[in-house]
Amino acid sequence: MSLIQDVAGSGGPDPVPGPPPLSRRQKGSKGLSPGARFALRKTGAALGTLLFVLVVNFFLFRMLPGDPIGMYTRGRNVPAEQLAALRAELDRPVLEQFLTYLRNPFSSTIDSAQFNRPVWELVTERIWPTLLLVGTAIVLASIIGVWIGIKAGWRRGKAFDKVSTGVTLTLYSMPEFWLGMILLIVFGVGVLGLPGIFPIGGISSPGTDTSSLAGWLDVAWHMVLPVATLTLVYLAEYALVMRSSLVDEMDEDYLTTARAKGLSDKFVRRRHAVPNALLPTITLIFLNLGFTVSGAITVETVFSWPGLGLLSYEALRGPDVALLQAIFLLFSIGVVLANLVADLLYALIDPRVRS
């Protein structure tokens, strides 16, 4: 169980700060409530991190060796002058490239060497499928996972707990792509004479109009297997964390007090234990949200889902420096923002943090 608590603990919001002595309030923040100051500090730290990422992001990929243009054009009849022209952008002095990049990191003037197209155009094409897939899975997983965790934790040692802990531990340790393959073979291809109900891959069927109701249904039909795969894997984590934090709360004095007041077991659980036990789970959910954009490379590959995960893998070939840079910037922003939201939300629901 300690392992699971570690999972929740690592990468969680900053440790609870002690109450600041009133006399040492800083000038600039005079008049601000402790909550506002907390929010300001956290936002500032997030912005600092982003700035750091922005710089590192640029130089990190410049350190990779390789001649991407030569690599991409190998085996193709490209005249020498054309090769030189294609290399021109990458051959500019690093400082000059850095300044261009700093002026607008989201500029669409920088092309992917591999796809010969503006990088942000490529990236934005792939964001929505990933958000749709991972977002849906996280929402479903958090609802189902938390429910399982509560039910198992509250009646620790009972049949439901034993079964659900066993199942969730199994799911938790299961590689996503493997589970995906199994689901694909069973429900996509069909086994033992059962027909395959769901499509093998993709996000829609050729020729359907995605703006129509039929189109939406078609997309939903394609979503079932990949979303189910991710949901099963994610919910295991949520359920385990929820269960262990609820178990931690159960011996607390305030629950004894609540029971002593004559409240029913259910009421004690719902109004007293669960809200407190939810904190680590909420942190975990929001931290995971940060990874939604980076998506699930393996699940996207298994189900041929046209998302960002695969694009980042493709960018590593060559390497496609400009594209890698754009993707990693996006991923970093996602994680930093989600961290910030987790921090702020934590303060909102747990007054101890901001006091």
Next chain:
Amino acid sequence: MRVRRLWQARAAIAGAIAVVFALPLVPAIADESGSPSPAPNNSGEKTVFTVGITQDVDSTNPFTGIAAASFEAYQMMYPTLTEYSAADFSTVPGLAESWEESEDQTYWTYKIRPGLKWSDGKPLTARDAAYTFNRVINGDIEQTNYGGYTSTITKAVAEDDTTLVLYVKKPSPIMYQLAVYILPEHIWKNIDGKQVKSYKNEPEGGEAVVGGGPYVLVERRKGEYLRFEANPNFYAGKPAADEVVFRVYKNADAIAEALRKGEVDYANDLSANVFNSLSGVEGITTVPSVYSGFNEIAFNMGAALTDGTPIGNGSKLVLDPQVRLAIAQATDRQVLADKVYGGFASPGSTVIPPLYTNLHLEPADPVTFDLAAANATLDAAGYTMGDDGVRVSPDGDRMSLRLLGRQESSESQKVVEYVKDWLSQIGIEVKVKIVSEDTLYEKVGNGDFDMFEWGWVVEPDPDYQLSTFTCDQRSTEEDGTIYAGLSDSFYCDEEYDKLYQEQKLETDQAKRAEIVKAMQQKLYDSNAYVVTVFYDNPTAYRSDRWTNFTPQPEPDGVLLFQYGTWSYQSIEPVSAESGSAASSGGGVNPGLIIGGVLVAAVLVLGGVLIGRRRPADDDVE
């Protein structure tokens, strides 16, 4: 009151979950024709031929795309002047019905088929062709994909609607096969040289992309699929399949499963395992398909820049032709073809694969696998066996060589292990290292290698492949950075270069073939490459739905991804009488409904469980 609201919220969530899971089942159950890849039938419904691809088309603009699938799309959408025949890659009429070089070899005249129309009904004439060529010749971005074809052409002139004249700087056999896609001037004249880079050339507002090939692009979803419709104005007539769909799958296994299920009709590049698992499946036909690719063990024959400055750290040992010969003698190409490629390959020989029957040279005196002969070769050359079983060169160097294999290819990794084992038996120690292809490309360009395993896919025109052995294609240096040329063996031979220039100017195709063969012999004799195998392209298709594919070359070449669109033009849906089209994964069957209902029941039950109201929840705060 509060409790009540909680319950309502929970019920709403449960309902939402149930709906999310149950909705998708609706089309599967209710929509009788809702299958993604309807089987062809005779009831007047559209016939759709679906091809599974693992790499998406990167751009439908023929000036900017570079992926193999993109070029497959371009040849569907646009005609070229001439075509490579399906039978043997000889030149046959395309948009041009005839062509002729002028007596003084300064221009070529192409007679364009008369009375042709683009898919939008506008006339397709020599003027469109002249426009396209001039655009490439004078273009910038336009040069990227087609500059290799137009480098000898100075200008294009349409003398009338059916006569195209291309003026050339010097004679060139490339004029027989200009793989430049002819574009409609009335569309492309509105896209200038700056806009062309970002021009998408995709269907807009339901309007197909105007084209002149056998199919026109009607729908594109990036990362998902491309949908083409048969072009009734195509010069060879409207193809039989009403629609062709290229559907993207991100791994080869998924395509195989999709084929089994009937989501796609065609899959190639299959692994030997997948191919074998599909053999014998009802409704599916598997074909090994000979292909134009070869793999080789290459040697560092003296890495240098084009000016002759040596680079890199290659071993002196492989500079000795006798050492390379011994390694060739110690390489059992048949075993590699059988064991590593599972039989889907044939033993290699020269750098122009045998499917190019007009150009391939079968060496008269082939090197055969013979470890004793290999040992004798090394003995005779003065390499004496050391105590540790590793030979020592006349200069006193221990015979230890580095061999690089490719991470991306499991075959590559097996081949290098086999070679290592064989060479250990002739007293050569091999240190194998597996690297990614981009690392390998980098190392080779810098000359930091002794031997490596890689391969090429060879075009029907031999020029490009032969150029990879010319002195000019060695690496170049600029501002301290070394850039790889096309040469990865650093083979450099004056006589070979002379032959290369000769074939480049020879417009008599038979004479050119003789030169090309002489060049292959030189390469074979030098053992610059030990060509290990010519590999196949294992392919499977739904023969219960489609028939009459055209292999290129005949009789056992590839069925799609050819030089040309032969199969797309020839395939026909299997008729209901002769085939079993109705039984394929198209329509709905009772099993599907039962399965759907079962899953829906389970999921709805799950949803209800979550939202189930607890009894007697009447506490007060």
